[in-house]
Amino acid sequence: MNQLETIKENVQTYGLTDGICRGENLIYSEKTLAGLENIFVDEDKRKAMNQSEVVYRVEAYFPVAEGTEAGLFFGTSRINPGQVGDEYFMTQGHFHQKANRGEFYWGIKGEGVLLLMDMERNTRAEKVFPGSLHYIPGFTGHRLVNTGKEELTVGACWPSDAGHNYGDIREQGFSKGVFNRNGVPVLEDIEKR
Ligand SMILES: O=P(O)(O)OC[C@H]1O[C@](O)(CO)[C@@H](O)[C@@H]1O
Numbered sequence: 001m002n003q004l005e006t007i008k009e010n011v012q013t014y015g016l017t018d019g020i021c022r023g024e025n026l027i028y029s030e031k032t033l034a035g036l037e038n039i040f041v042d043e044d045k046r047k048a049m050n051q052s053e054v055v056y057r058v059e060a061y062f063p064v065a066e067g068t069e070a071g072l073f074f075g076t077s078r079i080n081p082g083q084v085g086d087e088y089f090m091t092q093g094h095f096h097q098k099a100n101r102g103e104f105y106w107g108i109k110g111e112g113v114l115l116l117m118d119m120e121r122n123t124r125a126e127k128v129f130p131g132s133l134h135y136i137p138g139f140t141g142h143r144l145v146n147t148g149k150e151e152l153t154v155g156a157c158w159p160s161d162a163g164h165n166y167g168d169i170r171e172q173g174f175s176k177g178v179f180n181r182n183g184v185p186v187l188e189d190i191e192k193r
């Protein structure tokens with residue numbers, strides 16, 4: 001048998017242009033408007049919308065068990081175009097349970113904004129587009145916002161022991177949000193709840 005025949009076919013693939021993961025150990029989740037209570041500024045508008053509307057889906061590849069130290073997870077977040085009032089569709093946003101864990105995001109398709117908020121609630125924004133690369137430092141809340149008219153597809157890699165802390169964001173939100181002002185995405189302050 002020659003050497004080439006002993007090389008195992010890769011069971012895991014990743015679409016470079018569509019971010020679709022194929023193979024084993026894949027986990028799928030989706031968030032509808034019903035699951036995003038108190039995330040958008042205009043809660044009344046959210047409640048008045050079709051609660052089963054999908055805002056985003058995540059497919060993740062977990063090669064090791066959740067919580068494994070020094071392992072890595074991979075994920076693709078797919079945020080649909082849309083708004084709640086003037087606020088663009090976005091992910092819940094989170095800090096990491098192990099707060100010092102960082103993460104990489106990179107833009108694959110569409111256009112959007114990555115909101116990054118430190119522990120003192122200072123929020124900055126980075127433009128997301130195909131090929132954009134974003135380092136999310138530890139102690140930083142992160143949220144993806146779709147400001148375009150098509151799906152915003154973003155890849156991610158993060159430590160398998162990072163975990164997700166949604167509580168702080170659910171209670172206090174981000175200090176800034178992204179709103180459609182006459183067709184232009186604008187970053188604006190949001191007063192603390
Ligand atoms: O958990 P959120 O804030 O809804 O973000 C969606 C996903 O984005 C990631 O940060 C990367 O896919 C996942 O960890 C997370 O589940």
Ligand SMILES: [Fe+2]
Binds near residue numbers: 094095158
């Ligand atoms: Fe994260």
